[in-house]
Amino acid sequence: MGNINSKGTDQNTFDAIVIGSGISGGWAAKELCENGLKTLVLERGRSVKHLVDYPTMAKDPWDFPHRNHLTLKMKEDNPVVSKCYAFREDAMQFFVKDKEHPYVQEKPFDWIRGYQVGGKSLIWARQTQRWSKYDFEGPARDGFAVDWPIRYDDIAPWYSHVEKFAGISGNKDGLDTLPDGEFLPPWEMNAVEKTVQKRIMDNYQDRNVIIGRCAHLTQPKEIHLQQDRGKCQARNLCQRGCPFGGYFSSNSSTLPWAAKTGNLTMRPDSIVHSVIYDEKKNKATGVRVIDAHTKKVTEYFSKVIFVNAAALNSNLILLNSISPRFPNGLGNDNGLLGKYIAFQNYRGTLSANMDGFMDSYYYGRRPCAVMMPNFRNVHKQETDFLRGYMVFFSAWRSTGHSAGTEQMGEAFKEAQSEAGNWGVSMMMQGETIPKETNYVRLSKDKKDEWGMPLLSISVDYDDNDEKSLKDFLNQGAEMLDKAGCKNITTNDSRQAPGLDIHEVGGIRMGKDPKTSLLNRWNQLHACPNVFVTDGACMTSTSTQNPSITFMALTARAANYAVEELKKGNL
Amino acid sequence: MAILIGGAMVSTEIFFSSCKSNAKEEFFTTEDISLLDEIGETIIPATPSSPGAKAAKIGDFMKVYVTDCYTAADQQTFFEAISKTKNLSEKKYGNSFLKLTVAQRRDILNELERGKPVPVKNQMKAPAATGDAIQTGKEQAADKTKLKEVPDRYFSMLKELILLGYFTSEPGAAKARRYIQTPGAYHGNVPYTKGDKAWAT
Numbered sequence: 001m002g003n004i005n006s007k008g009t010d011q012n013t014f015d016a017i018v019i020g021s022g023i024s025g026g027w028a029a030k031e032l033c034e035n036g037l038k039t040l041v042l043e044r045g046r047s048v049k050h051l052v053d054y055p056t057m058a059k060d061p062w063d064f065p066h067r068n069h070l071t072l073k074m075k076e077d078n079p080v081v082s083k084c085y086a087f088r089e090d091a092m093q094f095f096v097k098d099k100e101h102p103y104v105q106e107k108p109f110d111w112i113r114g115y116q117v118g119g120k121s122l123i124w125a126r127q128t129q130r131w132s133k134y135d136f137e138g139p140a141r142d143g144f145a146v147d148w149p150i151r152y153d154d155i156a157p158w159y160s161h162v163e164k165f166a167g168i169s170g171n172k173d174g175l176d177t178l179p180d181g182e183f184l185p186p187w188e189m190n191a192v193e194k195t196v197q198k199r200i201m202d203n204y205q206d207r208n209v210i211i212g213r214c215a216h217l218t219q220p221k222e223i224h225l226q227q228d229r230g231k232c233q234a235r236n237l238c239q240r241g242c243p244f245g246g247y248f249s250s251n252s253s254t255l256p257w258a259a260k261t262g263n264l265t266m267r268p269d270s271i272v273h274s275v276i277y278d279e280k281k282n283k284a285t286g287v288r289v290i291d292a293h294t295k296k297v298t299e300y301f302s303k304v305i306f307v308n309a310a311a312l313n314s315n316l317i318l319l320n321s322i323s324p325r326f327p328n329g330l331g332n333d334n335g336l337l338g339k340y341i342a343f344q345n346y347r348g349t350l351s352a353n354m355d356g357f358m359d360s361y362y363y364g365r366r367p368c369a370v371m372m373p374n375f376r377n378v379h380k381q382e383t384d385f386l387r388g389y390m391v392f393f394s395a396w397r398s399t400g401h402s403a404g405t406e407q408m409g410e411a412f413k414e415a416q417s418e419a420g421n422w423g424v425s426m427m428m429q430g431e432t433i434p435k436e437t438n439y440v441r442l443s444k445d446k447k448d449e450w451g452m453p454l455l456s457i458s459v460d461y462d463d464n465d466e467k468s469l470k471d472f473l474n475q476g477a478e479m480l481d482k483a484g485c486k487n488i489t490t491n492d493s494r495q496a497p498g499l500d501i502h503e504v505g506g507i508r509m510g511k512d513p514k515t516s517l518l519n520r521w522n523q524l525h526a527c528p529n530v531f532v533t534d535g536a537c538m539t540s541t542s543t544q545n546p547s548i549t550f551m552a553l554t555a556r557a558a559n560y561a562v563e564e565l566k567k568g569n570l
Numbered sequence: 571m572a573i574l575i576g577g578a579m580v581s582t583e584i585f586f587s588s589c590k591s592n593a594k595e596e597f598f599t600t601e602d603i604s605l606l607d608e609i610g611e612t613i614i615p616a617t618p619s620s621p622g623a624k625a626a627k628i629g630d631f632m633k634v635y636v637t638d639c640y641t642a643a644d645q646q647t648f649f650e651a652i653s654k655t656k657n658l659s660e661k662k663y664g665n666s667f668l669k670l671t672v673a674q675r676r677d678i679l680n681e682l683e684r685g686k687p688v689p690v691k692n693q694m695k696a697p698a699a700t701g702d703a704i705q706t707g708k709e710q711a712a713d714k715t716k717l718k719e720v721p722d723r724y725f726s727m728l729k730e731l732i733l734l735g736y737f738t739s740e741p742g743a744a745k746a747r748r749y750i751q752t753p754g755a756y757h758g759n760v761p762y763t764k765g766d767k768a769w770a771t
Binding site: 058060061062065066067068069070071072073187188189190191193194233234235237358359360361362363364365366397399400407408409410412413414416417418419420 | 612613614615617620622631634635638639640641676679680683733734735737738739740743746747749750751752753754755756757758759760761762763764765766767768769770771
């Protein structure tokens with residue numbers, strides 16, 4: 001670390017530093033800037049400006065030389081990221097390529113990353129369910145991980161806070177397994193989905209089928225117009241960046257909002273090496289940054305630091321923040337930093353046909369699916385596995401149908417141009433149990449080109465996941481059968497953990513400094529002016545998509561940090 | 571993070587996945603492109619309502635796709651399809667495919683698609699020519715000992731690529747099927763009458 005530039009300390013000093021500009025970093029920036037804090041946001045990747053840097057947003061299928069498929073070379077060069085459903089010709093510019101940023105897989109783990117301003121908020125799948133009280137109570141009731149230090153009521157107002165600003169569409173369904181939020185109008189189900197919904201709910205007292213909740217402006221309100229964002233146009237080309245600002249991303253929403261306050265300093269191409277800990281002051285004083293291009297090291301200083309580098313990279317930064325006081329990583333007095341990583345089980349899928357409904361079609365491309373909130377072990381333990389799974393499904397008509405005996409020519413072409421039969425696809429999103437044996441650590445001998453140790457990942461499924469998967473496939477097949485579907489097939493993708501892109505934990509929240517890293521306000525127990533509010537803070541995973549909960553936790557923690565600063569406590 | 575939004579692309583995606591190597595760039599002569607255009611046009615002809623595969627420049631598309639996206643093994647199979655088309659045209663009609671009438675061209679391609687009779691084993695299934703992955707059980711019920719016409723893979727591969735290329739081209743997507751980049755809204759239940767066009771995306 002020679003040649004550290006500590007000159008100009010004043011100009012390198014801010015009230016707050018936020019590490020990372022993705023979905024949670026953007027929220028930290030917005031809340032801190034709005035509260036008058038001079039805030040530096042550090043992003044390791046390049047700048048991506050809303051609209052300006054979305055080169056594919058207006059392209060048609062024929063504008064892509066390979067019609068949005070991957071070339072053989074792209075697949076061969078990227079065995080990991082090319083498995084991701086959204087890594088295609090139209091959006092590959094927003095994903096980390098395998099060779100750019102290697103990591104160590106002690107066990108197979110598909111680490112999908114987006115290193116740019118906005119991070120993965122540009123390319124996320126935008127499904128935004130609140131956690132229920134059952135989700136927060138899970139670890140304590142079932143005796144795994146540690147008890148969450150907060151409950152649903154603690155975070156509920158902050159869900160409302162972020163939902164109003166981000167814009168969340170949904171139906172008020174009145175379910176305690178999936179609490180309602182501040183919703184814009186819901187998306188519609190199509191005719192087959194409505195039929196499947198009715199038949200499942202008629203057959204199962206304990207199961208609910210509802211339209212998905214997602215971060216799309218189905219009807220923008222004043223607060224969204226103030227962000228220069230407009231109505232979602234049902235393009236479903238979101239991963240390219242949206243010309244209408246129809247879905248929520250840091251780029252379209254929180255970062256420009258933060259910039260408007262005049263309090264934001266945005267520094268892309270800034271790789272955070274470590275958090276600086278001052279032994280005399282007993283607190284963190286800043287961060288050490290490596291310029292991605294020049295590799296020059298610069299130190300920046302602030303009163304509070306928000307770590308929002310994305311779950312596993314936040315672990316890496318704290319593990320790499322070594323000092324005499326914290327020889328095993330910042331805040332890591334109990335040795336648990338990097339442990340209890342969890343993810344979500346996506347292995348199970350089903351597909352089926354539905355006869356009939358040939359006089360019905362749909363218009364537009366809906367950016368969400370139909371959801372079935374978890375119905376397993378909700379009120380008490382009922383199965384041979386812990387927790388449960390969310391079910392997603394959607395129905396669609398195939399394009400083209402068989403033209404009888406004609407396999408070429410006019411009649412064949414006409415048949416291929418028409419809508420075909422209905423199909424139904426179903427998938428699971430299973431809760432996994434955080435375990436000490438699922439961990440990340442720093443490689444002892446391998447470093448990247450900036451001299452940072454590579455992250456070494458050891459995460460795997462367990463018997464609970466296998467049982468949950470099996471149950472989903474059985475229940476899914478039974479439900480599709482009762483819904484009147486035909487040709488039902490089940491599939492276990494056997495995909496590695498990571499491809500769900502819902503990895504969380506390693507810097508978990510908890511009540512006791514002996515068994516957790518963060519307190520109920522997301523402060524490191526042992527270094528309270530450092531807050532971790534991205535996926536790394538999660539004590540458990542629930543069956544919900546995680547991002548809206550990171551957003552709410554971040555807004556809550558940022559406003560707490562502001563209050564504590566005012567009181568002189570930080 | 572992923573969410574299932576329809577499955578229309580799945581079968582072609584699987585169909586074209588796997589392997590390695592560079593295409594023989596020189597294989598795609600101007601004449602080959604013309605041949606591919608005409609094979610494409612025979613399968614997807616121009617009709618009163620929309621242009622055909624030739625107008626969609628299917629030959630140029632196939633050259634790019636086969637060169638960049640196919641494995642060496644798949645490229646080999648693809649070139650085989652071209653050779654067989656040429657050879658059968660000469661053998662059966664004593665002329666190049668390009669000089670045949672539409673009826674003769676269809677006859678050649680139909681013969682290539684049908685393949686030559688081979689014994690069918692119980693688990694053997696004909697590849698679905700339309701890319702529709704879901705099949706009925708009828709085929710398996712066929713007499714196990716009967717000689718059945720099973721198309722070779724090369725032709726279904728060629729045909730799949732023509733369908734992919736055509737229906738993602740502007741004429742195929744926006745004229746043969748329906749394409750709107752920016753629908754503006756979503757409606758879950760709109761009337762459909764037999765013969766209406768499918769959404770291209």
